[in-house]
Amino acid sequence: MSFLALRVNKIHFLLAAFLSGINIFLILTIAPQNQLQPDFGNIFYIHVPVAWTAFIGYLLVMIFSILFLWKQGQTWDHFALASAEAGTMFMFLVLITGPIWAKPAWGHFWVWEPRLTTSLVLFLIFLGYFMLREFGGNPEQVSRYAAVLGIIAFLDVPLIFLSVKLWLPELQSHPQVGQYFENTGIMPVLMINYSFLSLLVVISFMIRFRVHNLKKRETHNII
Amino acid sequence: MGNLIWKELINEWRSREMVVSMFIFGLAVTLVFAFAFNVSPVLFRQFAPGLLWVVILFTSVLGLNRLFSYEGDMDAHWSWISAPIDRGLVFLSKLLVGFIFLSMAELLFIVPFFLFLNLDVSFSILFFLGILILGNSAIISIGCLISGLALRANMREVLIPVLLFPLASPVVIAATKSTVFIFENKPFGEWRIWILILFTFLLTSALLGYLFYDQIVEE
Numbered sequence: 248m249s250f251l252a253l254r255v256n257k258i259h260f261l262l263a264a265f266l267s268g269i270n271i272f273l274i275l276t277i278a279p280q281n282q283l284q285p286d287f288g289n290i291f292y293i294h295v296p297v298a299w300t301a302f303i304g305y306l307l308v309m310i311f312s313i314l315f316l317w318k319q320g321q322t323w324d325h326f327a328l329a330s331a332e333a334g335t336m337f338m339f340l341v342l343i344t345g346p347i348w349a350k351p352a353w354g355h356f357w358v359w360e361p362r363l364t365t366s367l368v369l370f371l372i373f374l375g376y377f378m379l380r381e382f383g384g385n386p387e388q389v390s391r392y393a394a395v396l397g398i399i400a401f402l403d404v405p406l407i408f409l410s411v412k413l414w415l416p417e418l419q420s421h422p423q424v425g426q427y428f429e430n431t432g433i434m435p436v437l438m439i440n441y442s443f444l445s446l447l448v449v450i451s452f453m454i455r456f457r458v459h460n461l462k463k464r465e466t467h468n469i470i
Numbered sequence: 471m472g473n474l475i476w477k478e479l480i481n482e483w484r485s486r487e488m489v490v491s492m493f494i495f496g497l498a499v500t501l502v503f504a505f506a507f508n509v510s511p512v513l514f515r516q517f518a519p520g521l522l523w524v525v526i527l528f529t530s531v532l533g534l535n536r537l538f539s540y541e542g543d544m545d546a547h548w549s550w551i552s553a554p555i556d557r558g559l560v561f562l563s564k565l566l567v568g569f570i571f572l573s574m575a576e577l578l579f580i581v582p583f584f585l586f587l588n589l590d591v592s593f594s595i596l597f598f599l600g601i602l603i604l605g606n607s608a609i610i611s612i613g614c615l616i617s618g619l620a621l622r623a624n625m626r627e628v629l630i631p632v633l634l635f636p637l638a639s640p641v642v643i644a645a646t647k648s649t650v651f652i653f654e655n656k657p658f659g660e661w662r663i664w665i666l667i668l669f670t671f672l673l674t675s676a677l678l679g680y681l682f683y684d685q686i687v688e689e
Contacts, residue, residue: 316685368636375633382629384622388688392619395682396633399615402674403637410640410667414647 266443278436287351294344304334312397324390329455338370361412474563492575496529504586511588519649534613561683568610605645611675618686
């Protein structure tokens with residue numbers, strides 16, 4: 248059965264496509280531009296909310312991992328995995344939109360900007376997280392290992408950010424973001440984008456959670 | 471805990487495989503660096519701290535793979551789990567032993583490192599030893615935690631570096647920066663922040679390891 252054959256998936260997909268369309272329309276038409284960064288700078292309206300949503304995804308991984316270790320319910324583990332997948336998808340988008348913005352703004356695709364570098368390190372850690380999930384051993388133990396790793400990964404973030412920031416002190420952390428927030432007119436569009444993207448992350452989270460639950464049910468049926 | 475450390479030390483004394491293999495590996499990587507970066511000693515001095523910590527990080531992976539494989543090979547985890555001791559202490563003993571082995575291997579390959587790369591020792595040895603101790607213990611503490619996670623993994627040899635390198639990135643940055651300052655004989659006040667980062671990292675990972683080891687080794 249194809250993914251879109253299910254009614255609930257169809258609704259999710261249409262909702263996501265509709266919201267993304269509105270999102271892009273708002274950014275291209277209504278969103279106020281920055282004087283110093285005409286046109287290309289409007290990627291700010293995608294990049295910043297996507298980054299926040301990705302970090303929220305990883306924060307949820309930590310919260311669900313703690314709850315899993317504490318309460319021992321398999322559902323918490325599925326929640327954590329679904330958040331990790333949704334968070335990583337958004338983190339991938341951060342790593343794509345960041346360099347696209349950096350090239351016209353700074354002249355280079357990658358300049359080791361602290362927030363982007365922290366995102367890259369976190370992205371790599373979570374690729375390792377999925378490898379651990381895949382090759383870690385028996386499923387029950389792997390759930391515990393992944394929960395521990397999910398907690399460590401998020402606790403490592405402040406240290407990674409601080410060390411990268413101090414590593415290249417001459418590099419300002421996102422001067423563009425500061426310039427944008429000086430203009431109070433950005434807030435309505437930015438908030439709408441935040442809401443849309445949060446909804447998208449929730450939709451992806453729900454889809455992945457359902458997939459994991461179905462997989463589990465399938466395994467039980469086979470046994 | 472003393473008994474656990476003693477057991478590891480006796481094991482290593484009998485086989486001598488871990489320290490020797492780490493030393494030879496460190497030496498080999500140093501040699502590769504010397505061939506790959508054929509530049510003047512003045513320029514090399516700027517690269518040297520980074521290269522040194524890359525060698526240490528690579529060497530630590532070798533040790534970490536072996537540190538947990540004794541029990542893995544014989545499936546002797548049961549002995550740990552059934553022993554009437556706090557499992558966090560098993561983690562701390564592994565951390566201490568890993569630190570001792572890495573430091574021993576490092577003391578052996580650090581002399582050739584300075585000789586091959588033509589680096590003169592015109593800096594405070596005390597500070598340098600201090601940063602080596604701190605950096606080693608920070609790398610090993612997160613490394614032991616990861617090795618514990620990858621204990622029963624099919625691809626343990628791959629998983630350890632894949633997880634260790636990004637997680638240990640603050641250690642590598644802080645240790646390299648501190649070594650740069652030490653090589654340049656800068657006053658301690660200028661690079662105190664890096665020591666703080668290393669300490670915070672060491673304490674956090676050791677504490678997390680102590681707390682979660684119980685969950686990790688449970689069958």
